[in-house]
Amino acid sequence: MRTSARRPLLVPILATAAFALVCARLGIWQLDRLAQRRAFNAHLEERLAAPPRPIEALPGDTAQGHYHRVSAHGRFAYSAQVALAARSQLGSPGVHLLTPLQLESGAVVMVNRGWVYAPDAMTIDERRWREHDGDTVTVVGYADTWSEHASGNAPDRPRVVRVLDSAIVARAVGTPVLPFYIAQTSDSVRAPDRPVRLGEPVLDDGSHRSYAIQWFSFALIAVFGGALLVREELARRRASA
Numbered sequence: 001m002r003t004s005a006r007r008p009l010l011v012p013i014l015a016t017a018a019f020a021l022v023c024a025r026l027g028i029w030q031l032d033r034l035a036q037r038r039a040f041n042a043h044l045e046e047r048l049a050a051p052p053r054p055i056e057a058l059p060g061d062t063a064q065g066h067y068h069r070v071s072a073h074g075r076f077a078y079s080a081q082v083a084l085a086a087r088s089q090l091g092s093p094g095v096h097l098l099t100p101l102q103l104e105s106g107a108v109v110m111v112n113r114g115w116v117y118a119p120d121a122m123t124i125d126e127r128r129w130r131e132h133d134g135d136t137v138t139v140v141g142y143a144d145t146w147s148e149h150a151s152g153n154a155p156d157r158p159r160v161v162r163v164l165d166s167a168i169v170a171r172a173v174g175t176p177v178l179p180f181y182i183a184q185t186s187d188s189v190r191a192p193d194r195p196v197r198l199g200e201p202v203l204d205d206g207s208h209r210s211y212a213i214q215w216f217s218f219a220l221i222a223v224f225g226g227a228l229l230v231r232e233e234l235a236r237r238r239a240s241a
Contacts, residue, residue, distance in 0.1 A: 016226030114195030
């Protein structure tokens with residue numbers, strides 16, 4: 001009788017223990033992800049702190065070149081400029097200006113020159129933002145990688161894009177572009193009217209810490225909640241014996 005009375009408690013105890021173990025394992029996994037992200041961020045910070053290297057000297061592997069400090073020397077082709085739509089700045093609508101830079105080698109690299117205001121987050125007066133029209137310029141920034149999407153152009157606007165896709169941008173520009181684009185942070189000539197330059201990339205811990213705390217909390221809730229239920233059930237059985 002004693003065995004049969006205890007047996008029904010075994011299933012919820014095992015289930016609670018299994019749930020707590022799974023949650024704890026997921027918490028440990030998130031801590032591992034956090035450590036990996038911090039190590040990767042430290043590696044990227046080293047790249048950003050290094051002296052600029054020519055954009056064409058970057059390795060072909062985009063993972064190896066990502067976030068390297070780079071420089072590029074050439075002329076902007078404003079007539080083929082592309083607007084990256086729906087970019088906000090301090091709550092104001094606008095676009096990022098992606099301008100082809102013709103290098104001395106003949107290759108073309110896209111330069112994200114920064115944010116400008118656009119009431120509809122799409123339309124701008126391009127003539128206002130020609131900082132170095134006809135001039136040779138040296139651009140300094142960091143190399144960033146393209147994303148890949150199936151589509152992303154705005155309807156009826158061939159040089160307005162919604163995503164940073166190299167194929168889409170190349171079609172809009174009308175020529176192949178390098179596998180990196182430059183997020184411009186400075187240049188050799190200062191103009192009174194120029195886009196708001198992009199800041200340094202944010203290298204944070206992401207959500208891994210909060211997810212780890214969440215999973216560990218679930219594990220503790222399961223353990224203490226399960227222990228409380230078992231204690232109440234045992235007390236009930238003793239009272240009814």
